[in-house]
Amino acid sequence: MILPEMLDDMDLNLCSPTAEDISQTLAPYMQNYFRRDPRFPDRLKLSSSFFDDSISITVGVIYAQTTASAQEPPWVSITTLDNLPHIHTQLFVNLVALVPQERVVQLDAQLDAQLDVELPEKLFLTMPNIEVLRLSDVALSEGFLQPNPDGPRPNTKLLPSLKELCLQDVTLNDGDWSHLTTYLAHQASDGRTISFGVFGHIPYMCPELVNEIKGLVKQFNFHEDSGEESE
Numbered sequence: 001m002i003l004p005e006m007l008d009d010m011d012l013n014l015c016s017p018t019a020e021d022i023s024q025t026l027a028p029y030m031q032n033y034f035r036r037d038p039r040f041p042d043r044l045k046l047s048s049s050f051f052d053d054s055i056s057i058t059v060g061v062i063y064a065q066t067t068a069s070a071q072e073p074p075w076v077s078i079t080t081l082d083n084l085p086h087i088h089t090q091l092f093v094n095l096v097a098l099v100p101q102e103r104v105v106q107l108d109a110q111l112d113a114q115l116d117v118e119l120p121e122k123l124f125l126t127m128p129n130i131e132v133l134r135l136s137d138v139a140l141s142e143g144f145l146q147p148n149p150d151g152p153r154p155n156t157k158l159l160p161s162l163k164e165l166c167l168q169d170v171t172l173n174d175g176d177w178s179h180l181t182t183y184l185a186h187q188a189s190d191g192r193t194i195s196f197g198v199f200g201h202i203p204y205m206c207p208e209l210v211n212e213i214k215g216l217v218k219q220f221n222f223h224e225d226s227g228e229e230s231e
Contacts, residue, residue, distance in 0.1 A: 010076040017080055022094045026078075030098040033076065044103045046127075049110040050092060055080045057095050062105060093120060105161075106132040121148055124158035133159060134166040136200075141173040145183045162187065162194050169200040177209055184216040197221040 010033070017026070034040055043062040049055070056079040078095055104127045109119060124130070124145075147156050165187075172179075187194055196217040202224050205213075214220045 012076075012078045014078065014080045017091075019090075019094065022091075022098075027098055030076075034100055040100075040103075042103050043105045044100065045106040045108070046096070046099060046104045047108040048092070048096070055092050055095065057092075057099070059099050089120060093123060096123060097126070101126045102129060105129055106134075108134040108136075110136040121151060121158060125153065125156070129161050130159055131161050132164045132166075133162060134168070136168040137171075138167045138169065139171045139173050140177070140179045142179055144179045146186055157187070159187065164195045164197075166197045166199065168198075170198060170202055172203050175203075177203075177205065181209070181212055181216065184213065188216050193218040195219040195221075197223075199223045201225060 012026075014021070014026075040061060045060050045062050047058045047060070056077065058077040078098070080091065080095070107127065107130050119135075145158055147153050147158055184194075184196065194217055196213065196219070199222065202222060205222070210220070210222075
């Protein structure tokens with residue numbers, strides 16, 4: 001694996017990298033990159049996408065003078081190609097580990113619904129300062145965004161700093177919205193409610209469900225493809 005010299009911005013395309021490539025070559029290179037580049041302040045946005053033939057992560061800066069995230073320079077983008085779907089989750093975790101995870105305050109993830117991929121618990125445990133989480137192509141299932149009850153931290157909030165959750169293009173694995181409301185109740189259990197939005201393709205939400213969600217969050221917005229919007 002041949003890597004470039006330090007650039008103002010960086011776009012790496014890796015063809016079928018192995019675990020050894022990442023741990024022995026890419027990891028020290030990226031650690032050195034983030035350590036040496038003074039333009040990366042404390043607050044970072046991590047964007048990612050997960051498809052059957054590629055994984056991509058992009059890291060950018062969130063500037064203090066605005067509440068909106070800015071995917072502006074400096075940034076670094078890493079894309080892997082031609083990997084088998086069954087190794088994607090671990091490969092994704094290995095790539096994210098290259099980023100100063102404690103400095104990530106916004107995570108945007110686009111998932112391939114056909115792969116039935118879920119972001120692993122380990123990912124959130126290593127990024128405890130996430131304030132904004134945006135997930136696309138989300139499949140809601142039991143335990144959504146909650147720790148494994150049989151795992152190392154069964155009573156831990158995976159997202160202790162969360163302020164805003166946005167879901168786009170939602171599917172229900174078993175036709176049950178209760179996996180979402182269970183999570184929202186869990187997140188609000190210490191009295192700190194979040195803003196919640198759901199957009200794009202949305203399975204039917206009855207008025208009772210909408211009212212229940214409104215009672216669990218600070219603000220609720222949804223916008224379906226049909227154009228209907230509610231707060």
